[in-house]
Amino acid sequence: MSTSSSSALVEEFRAWLRAHAAELAAFTRRVPVEIEKQVEHERVLQRMLWDAGWLRRGWPESSGGSGGSALDRGTLYDALWQAGYLVPESMAAVEVIGPAVVTYAPDLARTLLPAYLRGDEIWCQGFSEPGSGSDLASLRTRIEDRGGSLRITGQKIWASHGSFSDRCLLLGRSGSPDSGHHGLSMILVDLDQSGVETRPIRAASGRNEFAEIFFDDAEVSRDRLLGQLGDGWGIAMSLLQWERGMYAWQRQAFLHARLEETLREARVPVDAASVGYVYASLCALRLKCRGTLRALAAGEAPGPDISIDKLLLSAAEQSVLDLAAAALGTDFVSGDDEFSAEIRDEWFYSRATSIYGGAAEIQRNIVADRVLRLPKEPSVGRR
Amino acid sequence: MDAAELAEFRSTLRHLLDTAPLSSTVAALVDSGWTEVYDQGPGEALAVLFQLKGEMLAAASLYELVAAPLVGRDPLQCRIVFPATAKAAPGEFDGYATGSLSGDLDLLIIDDWHGRGSARVVSLAAARLDARPVNGLDAEAGVMRVSGSYQAGDGLLLGDEAAVVLVDVLRLALAHELIGQTGHMLRLAIEHVTVREQFGRPLGSFQAVRHRLADVAVLAAGAASVAAAITPGTGLDHNGGNVAPRVALIAAAVAADAARRNCLQVCGAIGFTWEFALHRYIRRSLVLDALSGSRQAVAAGLGESLMNAAQVPRIGGVQT
16 A cells, blocks of 8 residues: 555645636635535636646546546545645536447537536436336337437436536437336437426425426437447446446545544534544445555456445445534534535435435345345336 | 466365364464465465365465464464453453464454554464363364463564565465355355255245345355455555455455355355254354354454544556
8 A cells, every 4th residue: 555645646636736726726625505506616626626637647648638547536536635725516416418429429528528527518428217216127208210219208206406407418218118227329419409498406405406307208319329229238237337336436535634624623522433443434335445445547447246336336325424413413404504504404415315216125135146246036016 | 367377276275274283283284385376476376275275174274374474474374363361461462363372373463453463472382271162152263262371572573574475375375265255155045045946946036044144145255345446465555455354354254144144044044954054154154143243243344444544445446
């Protein structure tokens, strides 16, 4: 093990952060207002980091990046949080959607992706449906092949940032209704076009975290497909690996910063052993998903083990935010200051980490089946 | 080591732990070229040895083998004394040793497990010693309770850096041993729930059972990732030095605790019999918890040092 500060990239980045401390001061903490305003605010930081070349690192030159390893991106997110700044919340989706577009739609990566990477646009994922959550392969939104173009009809739900996104990466059914995961396709759809409507969903936190998106015979050009018709499931699985890998890495970077702030800002005495246990669960997440990220960056498939990362993430995130909530004392309930409000938002959001992107129960099933190789559950209702 | 070399190294060690008499296991390891393998990759070698020790419930004291050379001592001529009480009075000690206490030995007495670590060397001849074999929870563990005193002039306090290196490598070794035990408890439970049927189905096909075992596997994998990131003997100047081994120990102890609860539960009545091996692992892992100063106290010590520093070290970068 050697120190992360030995990395020249980190030293260079930290020097830049110090030199621009005045402009960056607005980004030392989240603005606990409506999510729409938060995302607008953070886009300024995203653009600043892009223009200075930092966010170009690790993305291919053909997508507006400056090349290099995807691990450079992980190093920078970590360093940004460690220096006391936030990583724009929309970068989470960038890290999930971006790699899939680069790998499966090189033309879109050249023409459309740069605007997304530099923060000019917000994109969202349209996977879940009212009838398809954990059971994703049962989804029913139709992608009809009309020769020159494709027509989309159906409803998506729980699209994070969906109500103010410019485009949506949609997983839909191009095969027959009973085609299971073989009949799925993935396509990038503009949300301002005719036949598409979005409606925000107010989350338990009170924020419009996600949206419903309605498609009524919406026409989309074939060149918006990722891969070919019918490739959707495989692409979704590859994309979910990045969600487990880089998204989890971003979250652990945030959680280290959050834990540090909790220790500094505690308003009531905090139990020392709880701090030790919480920190240990956070380190386990960090070092497990570091291995996953390295495998992904080397072009290797991490396999079913990646469900372990997802479970470590939900456990660590919930335990850090439980500690942060406890450290506020009564202010968690009755504090009307900005910091209390921010912790409440994050605490609520942390409850969702064991639900989104494949619920913890599904991840445990996968670990039981494919890592421990336990006898299968009865197949009733399972594909 | 590549995969083939690793497998061969493992099987050599397994054979040795199986066949060498307890009192000469360390000597046999030294003769078999342990030091050369360790020098090539200390982290990996230590992981293989102590995970095997945990998996096989080997009682041979191997702690001296990895700890003594780091503080310039001969593993065959010293004995670690793990503290049994949080803080002994000056000139006194009360702890556990895991091997025989005879001959021309130096005692390597750990004074403080929970902070950064401090340790001293006292020759067996100079110590007024009361030693008794512990039957307790696990008579097969080969643990001695040793207490006594020494003249102030007879105790050589290890330097700060040496004490940290010593305590860190012991924490890391115990973490790997717990990980090995956890893996074996999980295997025992998996075998049982795969074979045992109720309601016309294997127990392991019931989701409640599967999820309990998945939870153990997740904690064990997390602990193994932390332990694997640590190179023994690196001392204080590395990011997370002195913090990372404590984290590894806590994560491994938490995983072992989950294994004790969940594996025992899914093994049902069989798990509660003397014949079924699980109780031996439960006993030994609780012994390790005691040797390492109890996970609760280790966690509290770590939490306190983080709170005092108001800093949360990032252990290991993604590219470094």
